[in-house]
Amino acid sequence: MPESSGSTTLSPLEIFERFRANVLAGEVGLTEDLLAEDVVIELPLSPPESPRYFKDRAQYTAFTTATRAALPVRFDEFRTIAVHQSADPEVIVAEYELSGTLSTTGKSETAAFVVVLTARDGRVVQWREYQDVSALVRALGPQEG
Template sequence: MTPSEIFDRMRARWLAGAPTFTADMLTDDVVVETPFAAPGHPTRTAGREQVLAYTEAGRAAFPVRFDECRDVLVHQTADPSVIVVEYELVGTHVVTGVSAAAPFIGVLTTRDGRLAHWKEYQHTLAIAQALA
């Protein structure tokens, strides 16, 4: 898969309520980084099994249904295995029914058609306000 195809698959999984990744999307040594993660959450997770376990648990515990991934901009880089994506996720809190949106930027790196590195910059204040 190309970097854009992997990102398209990630978006489809978010909107389907599924964990972000499946094993066949990831390299064995994949790294997922969220430098601005909320306190108590890791900023770096490495290894296919660890990433899958973390994202599956996170999706199960996150009380938001993603309704839309909008304003998507995909920026190609000089390296064909790397893209930078800008997007906004719109979701609805499954308990309160409150809808909110938060912007994100991600840097996606592939190797041999699989995700090797995902670095996501989140607007954690917007996320925290939506969950309040």
């Protein structure tokens, strides 16, 4: 049963669009209301020092809220390259690029992402994201001079 009452159930594409709008608004992309309580978030290409697996909504939102607050990045553009509907109506694969500027240095970078999003009852139950880690390292690394 959905956790929200009286509202229209969001499709996987609508969830992705909400994620996009949240990121561009400077907020956490996957807000608590978009996630099932037992959501599984996987980030298999994250750097070794970063978490790669979250087993529930509380664990993930605690991490992302703290991380977003500490990340001095303004996201300038979110470009959806393609959204592929799978044979399973609960699953989409989205390709996107995220461009941002590091507020401490003014350095800008664009990183590519691919996410496999599975939604049920209007909430994400699984999010598996592949990131262009080298672009993220370039953006957050030392300023070239």
